[in-house]
Amino acid sequence: xxxxxxxxxxxxxxxxxxxxxxxxxxxxxxxxxxxxxxxxxxxxxxxxxxxxxxxxxxxxxxxxxxxxxxxxxxxxxxxxxxxxxxxxxxxxxxxxxxxxxxxxxxxxxxxxxxxxxxxxxxxxxxxxxxxxxxxxxxxxxxxxxxxxxxxxxxxxxxxxxxxxxxxxxxxxxxxxxxxxxxxxxxxxxxxxxxxxxxxxxxxxxxxxxxxxxxxxxxxxxxxxxxxxxxxxxx
Numbered sequence: 001x002x003x004x005x006x007x008x009x010x011x012x013x014x015x016x017x018x019x020x021x022x023x024x025x026x027x028x029x030x031x032x033x034x035x036x037x038x039x040x041x042x043x044x045x046x047x048x049x050x051x052x053x054x055x056x057x058x059x060x061x062x063x064x065x066x067x068x069x070x071x072x073x074x075x076x077x078x079x080x081x082x083x084x085x086x087x088x089x090x091x092x093x094x095x096x097x098x099x100x101x102x103x104x105x106x107x108x109x110x111x112x113x114x115x116x117x118x119x120x121x122x123x124x125x126x127x128x129x130x131x132x133x134x135x136x137x138x139x140x141x142x143x144x145x146x147x148x149x150x151x152x153x154x155x156x157x158x159x160x161x162x163x164x165x166x167x168x169x170x171x172x173x174x175x176x177x178x179x180x181x182x183x184x185x186x187x188x189x190x191x192x193x194x195x196x197x198x199x200x201x202x203x204x205x206x207x208x209x210x211x212x213x214x215x216x217x218x219x220x221x222x223x224x225x226x227x228x229x230x231x232x233x234x
Contacts, residue, residue, distance in 0.1 A: 001048040002070040003060060007041040015064040022063070023048065026055070093221050094168045094195030096131055106171045106223075108134035111141070111149040115157055122165040132197075133162065134171040138179050140203055152179075155186035163193020171223050173199040177213040184219060199223040205230060 009016055023031050029050040036043045048055070057069045090099025098104065109121055112135050125133055135158050139149040162170055174180060183196050198220045204210055205227030214222055227234075 001052040001055060001057075001060075001072060003046040003048060004067050004070065005044040005046070005065045006067045007043050009044050009065045011044070013065075019046075019060075019063045019065055022060075027051070029055070091221065093197070096168050096195075098221070104132045104169075105130060106132050106134040108171075109136060110134075111136040111139040111147055112154050112158060113147070115161070118154075118158055119161050119165075122161050122167055125167060126165040131167060132169045132171065133167050134199075135162075137172055138175050139173060140175055140201060152182040152186065155183060156190050159186055159190045159194050163190070167194060169195045169197050171197045171199045173201045174210075174214075175201070175204060177210060180214065180217060180220070195220075197221050197223050199225070201225055202227050206234070 003019075005016070023029065023046065026048075029048055029052060031049065032047045034045045034047060036045065052071070057071055060066060061069050090097065090102075092098070096104065107121075107125060107130065109117060112118060118135065122133060137149045137154050137158065138151055141148055158170070162168075172183065174183070180198060183198070187194075187196065198214055200207075200211065200214065200222060202225050205225065
């Protein structure tokens with residue numbers, strides 16, 4: 001459970017101490033304080049850990065310093081340590097492990113331009129010991145008049161160059177369901193020299209038809225970016 005306080009709450013004031021005293025009396029519940037420091041305000045969050053299922057959310061929200069309470073339960077058990085569950089989450093794709101114990105840098109080209117630029121980037125990444133990259137074949141840009149990549153036409157040589165330089169996973173943003181099929185066709189056509197992690201960009205985090213389509217396929221892992229101002233529930 002996450003207790004979010006009003007911006008700039010003073011931890012020395014009586015109302016804050018009253019809330020903390022209440023939490024201290026809760027059975028089998030501990031808490032951790034986290035301050036989110038912004039440009040003009042600081043927001044304090046209290047993370048309640050333990051047996052929070054029986055807690056009265058409305059009672060906690062009645063405290064003067066509390067802005068709102070978010071109950072973190074079954075919907076988020078993959079994202080957190082649900083009820084002290086120590087099991088780690090992760091997966092291996094195309095020989096590359098993605099987990100809390102591994103860090104991978106997806107450096108690359110925002111929009112694929114030329115074969116020469118792609119090869120120069122991949123050569124530099126391989127020299128630095130990287131096995132992942134990002135390549136924008138389908139790239140929504142801030143301006144609709146900006147160059148947005150070559151689409152499916154560049155996929156075969158992008159995948160071939162990745163295989164040539166030992167890059168095993170390419171994060172590639174898609175904006176339409178058909179892009180998954182185009183990627184798959186090009187991967188098969190070139191003999192599967194690399195792997196693709198399908199990326200859902202910020203603009204498409206609420207494109208539910210695209211999300212359902214991507215979620216149903218099992219061939220490619222998905223990199224999901226957080227959307228503009230979406231809530232935890234969303």
